[in-house]
Amino acid sequence: xxxxxxxxxxxxxxxxxxxxxxxxxxxxxxxxxxxxxxxxxxxxxxxxxxxxxxxxxxxxxxxxxxxxxxxxxxxxxxxxxxxxxxxxxxxxxxxxxxxxxxxxxxxxxxxxxxxxxxxxxxxxxxxxxxxxxxxxxxxxxxxxxxxxxxxxxxxxxxxxxxxxxxxxxxxxxxxxxxxxxxxxxxxxxxxxxxxxxxxxxxxxxxxxxxxxxxxxxxxxxxxxxxxxxxxxxxxxxxxxxxxxxxxxxxxxxxxxxxxxxxxxxxxxxxxxxxxxxxxxxxxxxxxxxxxxxxxxxxxxxxxxxxxxxxxxxxxxxxxxxxxxxxxxxxxxxxxxxxxxxxxxxxxxxxxxxxxxxxxxxxxxxxxxxxxxxxxxxxxxxxxxxxxxxxxxxxxxxxxxxxxxxxxxxxxxxxxxxxxxxxxxxxxxxxxxxxxxxxxxxxxxxxxxxxxxxxxxxxxxxxxxxxxxxxxxxxxxxxxxxxxxxxxxxxxxxxxxxxxxxxxxxxxxxxxxxxxxxxxxxxxxxxxxxx
Amino acid sequence: xxxxxxxxxxxxxxxxxxxxxxxxxxxxxxxxxxxxxxxxxxxxxxxxxxxxxxxxxxxxxxxxxxxxxxxxxxxxxxxxxxxxxxxxxxxxxxxxxxxxxxxxxxxxxxxxxxxxxxxxxxxxxxxxxxxxxxxxxxxxxxxxxxxxxxxxxxxxxxxxxxxxxxxxxx
Numbered sequence: 161x162x163x164x165x166x167x168x169x170x171x172x173x174x175x176x177x178x179x180x181x182x183x184x185x186x187x188x189x190x191x192x193x194x195x196x197x198x199x200x201x202x203x204x205x206x207x208x209x210x211x212x213x214x215x216x217x218x219x220x221x222x223x224x225x226x227x228x229x230x231x232x233x234x235x236x237x238x239x240x241x242x243x244x245x246x247x248x249x250x251x252x253x254x255x256x257x258x259x260x261x262x263x264x265x266x267x268x269x270x271x272x273x274x275x276x277x278x279x280x281x282x283x284x285x286x287x288x289x290x291x292x293x294x295x296x297x298x299x300x301x302x303x304x305x306x307x308x309x310x311x312x313x314x315x316x317x318x319x320x321x322x323x324x325x326x327x328x329x330x331x332x333x334x335x336x337x338x339x340x341x342x343x344x345x346x347x348x349x350x351x352x353x354x355x356x357x358x359x360x361x362x363x364x365x366x367x368x369x370x371x372x373x374x375x376x377x378x379x380x381x382x383x384x385x386x387x388x389x390x391x392x393x394x395x396x397x398x399x400x401x402x403x404x405x406x407x408x409x410x411x412x413x414x415x416x417x418x419x420x421x422x423x424x425x426x427x428x429x430x431x432x433x434x435x436x437x438x439x440x441x442x443x444x445x446x447x448x449x450x451x452x453x454x455x456x457x458x459x460x461x462x463x464x465x466x467x468x469x470x471x472x473x474x475x476x477x478x479x480x481x482x483x484x485x486x487x488x489x490x491x492x493x494x495x496x497x498x499x500x501x502x503x504x505x506x507x508x509x510x511x512x513x514x515x516x517x518x519x520x521x522x523x524x525x526x527x528x529x530x531x532x533x534x535x536x537x538x539x540x541x542x543x544x545x546x547x548x549x550x551x552x553x554x555x556x557x558x559x560x561x562x563x564x565x566x567x568x569x570x571x572x573x574x575x576x577x578x579x580x581x582x583x584x585x586x587x588x589x590x591x592x593x594x595x596x597x598x599x600x601x602x603x604x605x606x607x608x609x610x611x612x613x614x615x616x617x618x619x620x621x622x623x624x625x626x627x628x629x630x631x632x633x634x635x636x637x638x639x640x641x642x643x644x645x646x647x648x649x650x651x652x653x654x655x656x657x658x659x660x661x662x663x664x665x666x667x668x669x670x671x672x673x674x675x676x677x678x679x680x681x682x683x684x685x686x687x688x689x690x
Numbered sequence: 691x692x693x694x695x696x697x698x699x700x701x702x703x704x705x706x707x708x709x710x711x712x713x714x715x716x717x718x719x720x721x722x723x724x725x726x727x728x729x730x731x732x733x734x735x736x737x738x739x740x741x742x743x744x745x746x747x748x749x750x751x752x753x754x755x756x757x758x759x760x761x762x763x764x765x766x767x768x769x770x771x772x773x774x775x776x777x778x779x780x781x782x783x784x785x786x787x788x789x790x791x792x793x794x795x796x797x798x799x800x801x802x803x804x805x806x807x808x809x810x811x812x813x814x815x816x817x818x819x820x821x822x823x824x825x826x827x828x829x830x831x832x833x834x835x836x837x838x839x840x841x842x843x844x845x846x847x848x849x850x851x852x853x854x855x856x857x858x859x860x
Contacts (some may be wrong), residue, residue, distance in 0.1 A: 177818075264721075265841075269769055336762055340769045347732055348773055350723040374736055375743055378762050382747065382755030389754075397752070405751070412752055415743075462743075 183278075186270030188255045189678065193577070194277050195252030196570075199245050200646065202284060203563070206240035207639050209233045214635040217628050220620050230618040231304035232320065236287055238307035239324065242424065243331045244284045246558070249566045250427035251276075251338050254366050256577060257431075258342065260671035260678060261360040263351025268344040276337035283330035290320040306616060308417070309383075311398035311409040315390050322391070325384045332377045339370035339377075351670070357451070360669055361444065364451050365430020368458040369423050375462060376416040376423075383412035407472055414465035422461040424558060426454060428565030429496060432518055434669065435572050436500055439515035440507025441666040446499035453492035453499075460489045470538050471545045479538045486536040493529055497522070512664070513587030517568035520595045521560060528556030531606070546616075549609025552602040559598060567594070567645065574652055575659035579677040582652040586644055593641035600634030713787075714855055716848065718839035719780040726777070729770045737763045781835055783826075785855055792826060792833050803833050810856045812849050824849050826856075 185191060213233050216224045225233065255273065259266055267273050290302040299319030303309070314321050346359070346367050359367075387409065389395040396402025398409045437444045444450075466474065466482040474482075500522055509515065531553040535541050544550060567590075575581050604627035609615075613624045620628065659676040671678075724732070744759035775797045784791045790807040793800065805828035813825040813832075824835050824845040836845045 268773060272769070336765065340766055343732070343736075343766075344769050344773055348722055348724045348729070348777075352721065352723070354723070371736070371739075374762060374766070375739060378740065378744060378758035379747060379752075379755050381758040382752055385758075386752060386754050397754075408751060411750070412747065412755070415747075 184274070186266070186274050188259050188267045188270070188273065189577075191267075191273050191277050192252045192254075192256030195248045195255060195280075198277075198280055198284075199249035199252060199566075200649070202240055202244040202248070204642070204646070205284075205288070206237050206245055207642065209237040209240065211636060211639050213237065214632040216618055217620070218632040219629070220622055220625060222618060225618065227618050228301060228304060231306075231616065232291070232302040234616055235304055235306045235324075236291075236302045239287055239303070239327075240284070241558075242307065242420065243328070244280060244287070246424045246562050246566065247331075247335065248280060250366075250369070250424070251335075253362070253427065253431065253566075253569055253573070254338070254342055257573065257671055258345060258363055258366065259349070260674060261669055262346065262349065262354055262363055263670050264345060264349035267341050268349055269341045272337050273341050276334045276341065279330045279334040279337075283327045283334065286323045286327035286330070290323050293319070308413055309387060309409070310413075311387065311390070311406040314387055314409075315398060322388070325388050328384050329381060332381050335373050336377050339373040342366055342370045343374075357448070360430075361433050361447070361450060362427065362430035364454055365426040365428070368454050369426040372419045372423050372426070372458055372461065376419045379412055380416035383409060383416070386412075407469075410469050410472060411466065414468045415462070418465040418468060419458075419461040421554075421557065422457060424562045425565075426458065428521075428562060428569070429454065431569050431572070432521065432565055433500060433503060435514050435518045435568055436503045437668065438572070438664050438666045439512060439518070440504040440509050442503060442507040443668075444499075445502035445505075446495070449495055450499050453495040456492035457489060457496075460485065460492070464489065467536055467541070470541045483536055483538045487533065490529065490533055497526065497529075512571075513582070513584060513591055514568045514572035516588060516591040517564055517571065520591065521564050521568060524556055524560030524564065524595070524598070528553060528558075528561050531556060544609055546614055547609035548605040548613045548615055551615050552605035552609060555598075555602050555605075559602075564594065564598075567591075570645075570649065572664075573671075574649065575663045576671060576674075576676050576678070578653045578656075579659055579675075580652050580656035581659050581663075582648050582656065586648045590641060590644040590648065593644070594638060597634045597638035597641060601631050601638055604628070604631045604634075714785040714851075715782065716851075717780050717782045718836055720777070720839055722773075722777045726774055729774050733763075733767050733770050736766055779838070781837075781839060783835060783852070790826070790828075790856055792835060803831065805829075805831075807856055812852045812856060814846070814849055822846065826852075 182190065182194060185194075210233070212225060213230060216222070216230055255267065258264075288302065290299055293299050294301040301318065302320040303314075303317065303324040304320065305314045305317055309321070309324070346363050350359070386395065386397040390397055390399060390404075396404040398404045398406045400406060433444050433450060464482060464486045466478065467486045470479060470482070504519070511519070531549070535544060535550065535553060571582065571587055608624055608627050608631075611624065613620055661675050662672045663676060664672075740759045740763055744756045747753075747755040779796050780793075781795075782791075782793045784793070785807060788807045790805045790810045791802055792805075793802045805826065810826055810828040813827055814822040815825060817823055821842040822845060823837070824840075826833050826835060836848060840848065
């Protein structure tokens with residue numbers, strides 16, 4: 161029996177070059193590079209927005225921007241940083257490193273991977289376009305409700321709210337696509353011998369992140385769709401006058417919003433122990449304890465959401481439940497901190513740039529965690545809610561814990577990705593400027609919050625002037641020092657000292673067995689994990 | 691005739707078994723670390739978790755969460771279904787007597803082409819990017835092998851193996 165079979169050129173090998181390579185690529189490394197590049201661009205866009213805000217806050221009164229634009233800049237800064245800078249950065253690392261770390265040739269669903277990325281640029285345009293439209297007299301600017309879309313303000317808001325709703329839908333679809341791909345890849349494409357309890361910690365971090373996204377994105381999508389129908393189709397989900405409940409929106413939003421914090425942090429908690437062990441030249445301490453702690457934090461993160469709005473008014477049993485459940489997160493988090501410190505304890509440490517960022521990250525993220533405990537207390541939160549204390553707290557978790565963690569990851573893997581070593585002196589300078597300027601930006605904000613300065617207000621009482629001035633000057637140093645980061649990345653991509661395959665003396669894992677940069681198709685032989 | 695293995699490829703995507711000193715068989719297939727039952731269990735677990743959350747919000751009046759949860763579960767199920775459908779895909783070359791059979795299985799479709807072993811030729815064709823496609827040709831018919839489950843080095847090594855058994859490399 162014979163059937164005709166014709167040979168055709170393999171489109172998988174026949175990869176196009178130039179612009180079409182990036183538009184149509186299904187290669188996990190290409191897509192990872194696009195995610196990381198997009199993330200860096202949006203990080204600069206979001207940073208520029210907040211520098212406008214800090215410039216306005218340099219002194220009391222209104223100098224540079226009107227209150228309407230001030231509100232828009234704050235809201236879009238948060239949305240840009242969370243959805244288009246931090247999340248894509250973590251997804252970029254996932255695309256680049258997960259297949260390499262688990263010994264897979266690529267992601268499980270490469271075409272889906274491409275679509276997931278290309279939803280991001282239109283979403284970013286939708287978020288920021290209303291600023292431009294307003295210059296031409298169309299609409300009244302971008303969303304001005306903060307990133308939380310709180311009703312009834314968002315029901316009454318202008319065109320920018322609709323743009324933000326559609327943008328969030330696109331970002332949500334992109335996140336779900338990425339999550340599905342990561343779940344299928346990790347479960348189905350592990351190298352022979354790589355059992356679940358041999359997974360690299362980064363894969364665990366991302367697997368739990370993907371589960372959290374799957375659990376919470378439909379809630380956000382439902383919430384913003386209900387908001388859209390309230391705005392344009394006569395429904396009253398969140399309108400008390402029509403029998404709805406504006407507080408319901410807060411429950412919906414924060415059911416997504418709180419796990420979102422861990423969605424941003426879990427991937428970093430995944431690769432950070434790998435960095436710590438590399439530069440301590442010691443095995444990772446407490447692998448199982450870390451895995452179980454990540455799961456515990458993931459599970460707890462979906463049952464604590466109401467601590468974000470204690471002051472809205474809740475029955476006392478609800479307040480107590482949300483307070484204690486929130487505080488309970490500190491237990492597995494403390495286990496993680498213990499393991500991270502135990503990993504470097506008495507290690508043969510060296511302080512290359514990734515390690516500097518990693519150690520700085522432990523300390524600064526620790527401050528973010530501890531100040532979170534203060535806010536978890538119902539009585540204390542009644543005082544500090546909606547003050548600059550909250551702003552400082554979440555920047556210690558999301559800038560120090562998230563962005564500085566991502567920076568550690570960039571310096572750690574950049575030689576592997578590009579095949580060249582970055583400029584170490586410039587990297588260290590970048591770390592010190594970032595760490596010092598970051599603390600000088602946000603420590604004053606803790607004290608401003610304790611003294612009662614409310615957030616999201618462009619004007620303030622005279623007594624807050626000096627600390628705001630320190631914060632603003634430091635914020636500009638922080639912002640400008642990121643240009644060193646950009647320069648270092650670009651110059652590393654263009655050339656430099658050749659990186660070895662292993663790059664770092666103490667590096668462990670399958671990705672370090674490949675050449676730097678890895679070939680277009682990752683593994684020439686299927687690795688077997690023993 | 692009793693078969694005995696003569697060659698085990700280092701890559702576990704492929705299994706090579708010689709049926710005798712002259713007969714030869716190679717199978718190329720993807721690595722799947724999850725069984726069909728385990729894939730189903732993962733989908734059911736995620737679906738239950740997502741539906742539990744959606745049901746809670748429906749009871750609180752936010753019924754629009756449910757369709758989004760449903761869409762998402764359908765997408766996850768479709769992704770795992772796609773992976774499951776292609777988990778048994780393979781390509782094989784069997785040389786037995788004067789026959790050279792190339793079999794390809796993708797989802798439910800199996801195609802086979804049989805050449806005369808002594809007339810068949812092994813070809814390597816350059817591809818953009820520096821890789822080579824491995825082709826077997828005879829009597830105007832041409833079939834590509836190792837397209838999905840082998841990388842370039844593996845195809846080159848296989849071409850050398852086949853050269854000894856069926857013809858010359860061009």
